[in-house]
Amino acid sequence: MNDFDLSEPTQVSSFGFNVPCREFVIAAQVTRDKRMPMVDEFVLKALNLCESVSVSRLARFFGFSQTEMDIVLADLQARTLIMLEGNEVSLHSTGKELFRTAGDGPPVITDVESFPARIWFELISKSMIRSRGLHNVKNLIDLTASLGRTDISESFAREAFHDNFRDYLRLIRRIKNPEAWGLYAISDVAPGRFSYAQISGKQSLLLGSPPKLETTLIETETDRPQKLRLLTDAMSHALGSLSEPDPTAAARSEFARLTYSTFIDDSINAEGFVDLNVWLQREQSSSYPGVASIVGSLCLERNRKRLTSLIASRSEGAQSQEAWDLFWFRPGGTIWGLTEDLQTTISELKAMSRRSLSGEGGLVATLIAPASVSSDSVKRFDRIFDRGLGARAGRGSTSVEVLLIRGVCAVVSVLVPLSAGVNVWIGRITVIPKDVSRIAERLRPNDPEPELVSLWTENRARPRPKTPTEA
Structure with missing residues (x-):
């Protein structure tokens, strides 16, 4: 993939x-040039060529009955585009002006x-x-x-x-x-x-x-x-004025421990930078169902589609009995999440969870921030996430980002250097159950204080698993 x-x-x-x-x-009032109805346009063109013609002859030329011709001419006369003198019809000066302003194009009217x-x-x-x-x-x-x-x-x-x-x-x-x-x-x-x-x-x-x-x-x-x-x-x-965390070897090691993949370190060139093409080739050569690599932020549309497609293929035909628990371990720095793509990502995952639960439940989203991010900076996301937690210092790398939905999927990303001053997030999505369980065990998203301190909590009614007698 x-x-x-x-x-x-x-x-x-x-x-x-x-x-x-x-x-x-x-x-305001505006003027707008409009193309005339085709019948009006051709009648005016005929009069512009003939200067003056009898009504009966004009009707025969167009194949109109006398009544039809009278209706057309009455409308043009009402707009002061023609003159009727007895049985003779000719262009009014206003009608002639249309052809002077139109040039070689069709006459238009201005409303x-x-x-x-x-x-x-x-x-x-x-x-x-x-x-x-x-x-x-x-x-x-x-x-x-x-x-x-x-x-x-x-x-x-x-x-x-x-x-x-x-x-x-x-x-x-x-x-x-x-x-x-x-x-x-x-x-x-x-x-x-x-x-x-x-x-x-x-x-x-x-x-x-x-x-x-x-x-x-x-x-x-x-x-x-x-x-x-x-x-x-x-x-x-x-x-x-905003910043990303620094890409570090420790962060790449943490990524390798979470994903069981050393492809990033194996793709470092002689200058000490990650060769993105080499990394992608390694990922491609070892790809298997349920795993995909991503370049850039997970919230981008192409990466969201990759994630939701994998989740959909994994859960096709299956129905969950419990609400999804989403834990988003955000990285350090001050630029993370300052995009409407974040709301879109959470909304799409909530919609998928509702379909998985046959409309009876949903998803509870928790944001977990490293100690290096101030609580005020974290709380700007309290309208997107149901809960916010702050981690103690040293708990995980600030240059690694993880989206975990327990029992469903995990996305692990790390910031890597491609050249001097050019750092990019790359990562891996997995919906393989043993991978998701291993990542959850390592991250321990439900650790009590002082490992994780509550920043905000929204009380929500969560669906209770059905008992055998209720099922």
Whole structure:
């Protein structure tokens, strides 16, 4: 199950930001060019060629009855596009103007219509922003508005909407042909609420010589980087203040003890760095059902799919009688988990557990943090995990991450150096029962204090195993 294509940039991590924003509700009128109905278009084209023609002759030309022709002409006359004088019909000056503005293209009509818009401006570079989230996601990276940019005036919002109308249509509303639209008037601008927009970024591995990491901050806004310079600078500064743990030989030894695999140490080159291609080849050559390797964070979509696929193949046709116990041993550093992919991972595993329990139970998720991570940093995840525990100093390596669902699966990852300053998480998923049991025995997720200290607990009704008489 190792099908990586490392010839292209490979995403290895994700992160997200809470960007402070202000909403404005704008009432406007817009003009929009529309293609005419085909019958109207061809009648006008015929009149443009003939200048003047009798109604009866025009009806015979198109094969219309007199009644049908009268309906078409009445509609065109109502729009001041033709003139009727007795039985003769000709183009009105308004109709002639259509052909002058259309050039070689078909004539179009311009409608004026109301256009209500809700626009969010981020408070760092004061740019319009496309937002799918209107709240503060507790586990993301918080950005703070620059001094003097804590609010936006109505006049600024009006002017920004006027000057960037086409950008708004293209980037925010995702309208494919913004050139067909025009801003006719802005009748009202009303300030709305303050909130936060969520913007995701990523880091990708370029496996060249030497390997490099490429950071993408605002993936959907690459065509207007100058307008967002203040915002991207703030993101870069916030990201630079965060840290990963150090990759160590002790961490690789711990990984080997948990997985019974020495492939990582066997793949270290003469410079002391891990050769990722060699490691993947070793994993591929020894792969067997129930085990898969991963590159990058477990929370990434491709790695989540790999995990859920293995769990599904293992439990196909089987039904569990107990709720799943999930223990996530997070690594050290300050950048772990600052992504919406973490919530998605937990949600997908909870959904799988409910299906496994025929809808009667679920999953209880516990986060276990090393002593090097402050309790305040750990508690930012209390909306995602049902319980939080802090481990004593020296209990496990801070450069190893483990996701354990007892009796179901285990994912063990370790941070390894690929070149100077380029460190990447790699790991192994297993759903083989003896592997999962061995990892659980070594990690001891239910140790009492002082090994594991409770940081928060959410009381939940957990499904009770059925007795033989109830089954």
